[in-house]
Amino acid sequence: MGVPLAWLIRRQDLRLRVLADSGGLDRDVIWAHxxxxxxxxxxxxxxxxxxxxxxxxxxxxxxxxxxxxxxxKAGVAAVGFGIGLSxxxxxxxxxxxxxxxxxxxxxxxxxxxxxxxxxxxxxxLAQQQYEGVVRASRIQPRMTRxxxxxxxxxxxxxxxxxxxxxxxxxxxxxxVRAAHPPDAAAPEAALRAGPPSREHAAAAVSAGxxxxxxxxxxxxGPRAHGRLVLAAxxxxxxxxxxxxxxxxSLVALEAEKPLRLRDEQNRVNGLFLRMLLGGSIxxxxxxxxxxxAGFPVRDGIRVLVLRGGxxxxxxxxxGTELAERGLPLFGRGHGGCAAVLLxxxxxxxxxxxxxxxxxxxxxxxxxxxxxxxxxxDGPAALTEALNAASVAxxxxxxxxxxxxxxxxxxxxxxxxxxxxxxTLAETQLAPLAAHxxxxxxxxxxxLRAFLEHNGGWEAASAALGVHRHTLRSRMERVRxxxxxxxxxxxxxxxxxxxxxxxxQEPGGSDRAG
Numbered sequence: 001m002g003v004p005l006a007w008l009i010r011r012q013d014l015r016l017r018v019l020a021d022s023g024g025l026d027r028d029v030i031w032a033h034x035x036x037x038x039x040x041x042x043x044x045x046x047x048x049x050x051x052x053x054x055x056x057x058x059x060x061x062x063x064x065x066x067x068x069x070x071x072x073k074a075g076v077a078a079v080g081f082g083i084g085l086s087x088x089x090x091x092x093x094x095x096x097x098x099x100x101x102x103x104x105x106x107x108x109x110x111x112x113x114x115x116x117x118x119x120x121x122x123x124x125l126a127q128q129q130y131e132g133v134v135r136a137s138r139i140q141p142r143m144t145r146x147x148x149x150x151x152x153x154x155x156x157x158x159x160x161x162x163x164x165x166x167x168x169x170x171x172x173x174x175x176v177r178a179a180h181p182p183d184a185a186a187p188e189a190a191l192r193a194g195p196p197s198r199e200h201a202a203a204a205v206s207a208g209x210x211x212x213x214x215x216x217x218x219x220x221g222p223r224a225h226g227r228l229v230l231a232a233x234x235x236x237x238x239x240x241x242x243x244x245x246x247x248x249s250l251v252a253l254e255a256e257k258p259l260r261l262r263d264e265q266n267r268v269n270g271l272f273l274r275m276l277l278g279g280s281i282x283x284x285x286x287x288x289x290x291x292x293a294g295f296p297v298r299d300g301i302r303v304l305v306l307r308g309g310x311x312x313x314x315x316x317x318x319g320t321e322l323a324e325r326g327l328p329l330f331g332r333g334h335g336g337c338a339a340v341l342l343x344x345x346x347x348x349x350x351x352x353x354x355x356x357x358x359x360x361x362x363x364x365x366x367x368x369x370x371x372x373x374x375x376x377d378g379p380a381a382l383t384e385a386l387n388a389a390s391v392a393x394x395x396x397x398x399x400x401x402x403x404x405x406x407x408x409x410x411x412x413x414x415x416x417x418x419x420x421x422x423t424l425a426e427t428q429l430a431p432l433a434a435h436x437x438x439x440x441x442x443x444x445x446x447l448r449a450f451l452e453h454n455g456g457w458e459a460a461s462a463a464l465g466v467h468r469h470t471l472r473s474r475m476e477r478v479r480x481x482x483x484x485x486x487x488x489x490x491x492x493x494x495x496x497x498x499x500x501x502x503x504q505e506p507g508g509s510d511r512a513g
Contacts, residue, residue: 002030003030004026005026005078008121013116014117014120015112020104022104028077029048032121033048034051036053039067041071044074044075044076046076046077049076051079051108052080052081053082055086061096064096064097065097067094071103079104129238135239136243139158139243143246143247156169156179164232167180168186169218172224205236211234213230213231214229216247219248219252223256225251225255228248228251266328269331270315270331273331277382279378290330293328295341300344301341302343302373302381303340303384306366306389307365309338311333313361314361315332318356320360321356327343327346327348337386339386345372366397368385368392388406391406424499441477450487454493475487
């Protein structure tokens, strides 16, 4: 946005006269600035109408050529030379230098103060800004109506027509979703920009062989829907930027409609799941709700628990994965984890859902899966999945850990119970380990074989490769070291076997295997 020199010349009250480069009057002036320095270039940004009386300028042709050269290099739009003070008339050498360099040179008569010229420029700029606001206010309702009736494609068309530019809507992968003109392609500058970034909400503008390109994110909160790209063969105006931002908002809202509905449904489903896993809803009522939501329950249900990545983000990622596979999300946060309902026997597996969610989260997560349950066993399914997820985290396993695979292992690998078992092992088994170290015996190994063979002398001695009398002798030493423990008691044998499952030799070597 600027004031054409031709408009200023037509202002009869200013009485400006063109002395050089009359063909350059289509140039726009973005500011009028009075300055008398011999070298004003360091204080200029380009596009100015420089007003001077030539106070420090001589009529020497070399000096005039250097002066004009510096102004052209600084990007000055034109020079207004005031006569009647330092110079009675504009030096011919300055006129010649300006004509040669293609720099418009205007004569400002003595009765016309510089402030009048500057005021005319500023008032015209303000008027243009107001006209731009009025123009935008007329275009925005048309653009909104286009969104209501024609969606994103209609918004793109209205933006392109209103700004006389080329507009393309790109998705996350850089593919064209809508364009106007219809054959418009995304400029290379927009494709090189990569996916939208949440940190930069304003349009990114670049200039190159494709002209001027503005790339505006299409985003609502943390959710991005692509990029809106506007390409022009001119400098973009504030109105262009205003309309581009409005169009991006309309396209984002259009994309959000189904997602907002899905989010609301997920919220309702989460409340239902809270009741199901809490045991406060009947199986028949649960069946009706799940059936109405399109959730298959013929073969029963499973609960998948994800640890890590944050419950909210994990539920969003899982919800997207399930939506792409035609399944509704029934999920809720529970103790820092995300709990999700899955249909048993479905083609969508827990591992598939977990892997997809991990890719979206880009963070480490551990997953546990309950056994198959009917709708009346929601609380039990949740407990199983939580325990299995704890095991997955303890193992550092990226594979989903099914609860059924934990038979005989759960107490030893769950962090909470393992701490208790380690304490038990250090109390009961340390005397045996000390005796073995001091005398070169195998009491710990013998006790493990005896317990794992359910107190069967023949089977345990065969496993050790010793005579049963040797094993009996060793067990007598074990009894003595353990305070005459009754190894015939099932409770004592169970406690010792659990202790052995968590036993670590001094120095950290795990003997639980």
